[in-house]
Amino acid sequence: MTTQQDSPAEQVQGPVPGAPTPIVQIQGLQKSFGTNKVLDGIDLAIERGKVTVILGPSGTGKSVLLKHIVGLIKPDHGEVAFDGVRVDTLSETQLVQVRKRVGYLFQLGALFDSMTVGENVAFPLVEHTQLDAGERDASVQRVLGLVGLSGYAGKNPVELSGGEQRRIALARAVVLQPSMVLYDEPTTGLDPVRADLINELILALTRKMGITSVVVTHDIASANKVADRMLLMHEGKIICDGKPEQVRDTEDVIVQRFIQGQAKKMDLANIRRAFEKTTAASTIE
Ligand SMILES: Nc1ncnc2c1ncn2[C@@H]1O[C@H](COP(=O)(O)OP(=O)(O)O)[C@@H](O)[C@H]1O
Numbered sequence: 001m002t003t004q005q006d007s008p009a010e011q012v013q014g015p016v017p018g019a020p021t022p023i024v025q026i027q028g029l030q031k032s033f034g035t036n037k038v039l040d041g042i043d044l045a046i047e048r049g050k051v052t053v054i055l056g057p058s059g060t061g062k063s064v065l066l067k068h069i070v071g072l073i074k075p076d077h078g079e080v081a082f083d084g085v086r087v088d089t090l091s092e093t094q095l096v097q098v099r100k101r102v103g104y105l106f107q108l109g110a111l112f113d114s115m116t117v118g119e120n121v122a123f124p125l126v127e128h129t130q131l132d133a134g135e136r137d138a139s140v141q142r143v144l145g146l147v148g149l150s151g152y153a154g155k156n157p158v159e160l161s162g163g164e165q166r167r168i169a170l171a172r173a174v175v176l177q178p179s180m181v182l183y184d185e186p187t188t189g190l191d192p193v194r195a196d197l198i199n200e201l202i203l204a205l206t207r208k209m210g211i212t213s214v215v216v217t218h219d220i221a222s223a224n225k226v227a228d229r230m231l232l233m234h235e236g237k238i239i240c241d242g243k244p245e246q247v248r249d250t251e252d253v254i255v256q257r258f259i260q261g262q263a264k265k266m267d268l269a270n271i272r273r274a275f276e277k278t279t280a281a282s283t284i285e
């Protein structure tokens with residue numbers, strides 16, 4: 001495991017002879033939007049067939065990091081490779097080949113309201129394959145079965161609950177039988193029971209089908225359930241990286257504050273003070 005305190009030498013892991021190459025390899029990734037420095041030197045190798053969870057508060061660049069993996073955003077500095085191929089230098093046409101192999105469950109997993117569930121799930125097949133309608137239907141049925149929503153193909157997205165919509169978006173993300181799925185906050189906005197169904201699906205897709213999973217979340221319960229490895233991002237850097245139990249045991253204040261959901265004492269005190277002032281003022285009146 002590495003933490004902020006480790007020397008850079010300890011963080012560098014040389015290649016292990018005979019070990020499979022990581023499915024994603026990111027080196028020295030930096031990205032700013034105007035004066036907003038979002039990613040500030042990310043080095044990350046993602047192992048195949050495992051669930052890697054990226055934790056971190058809102059606005060730390062988690063979604064921006066995922067988007068670099070499929071070339072939706074280009075780095076200012078650094079390199080991003082998927083399965084040994086540099087994606088940051090590929091053209092849009094070449095990126096299509098990468099995107100066919102990577103399922104992406106976008107934050108809030110929006111479905112197209114103007115299409116049925118079946119048409120939504122079939123969409124990547126229409127875009128990226130030569131399958132005929134019958135073959136597409138068979139694939140759609142297969143993945144709807146996987147997410148436990150067989151028989152939903154004819155429904156409209158608006159008829160579904162939030163949890164069902166998320167599972168349909170997941171079915172769509174895996175319909176091309178990707179090597180890897182990127183999940184951007186897959187459980188956000190769902191109640192704990194529905195969130196747990198998504199967790200179970202992430203685990204089943206990884207363990208039973210060998211799909212590499214990268215899960216961005218701030219849901220600690222979900223992270224604890226699915227993670228083989230946890231990373232914590234803070235201000236554009238990875239400040240902690242290891243097995244879930246190692247990360248949970250880290251004494252680093254920032255890590256613990258995040259894991260235990262505690263705001264800074266100073267920020268809490270400021271809120272209390274502001275209320276005290278308001279109450280005192282209204283008492284005088
Ligand atoms: N396309 C963009 N253009 C400008 N700023 C962006 C863009 N995408 C993200 N940002 C900014 O980058 C920062 C990190 O965003 P994001 O990766 O979405 O955070 P999160 O960790 O919550 O997923 C935010 O300040 C956001 O406003």
Ligand SMILES: [Mg+2]
Pocket residue numbers: 062063064107184
């Ligand atoms: Mg995000």
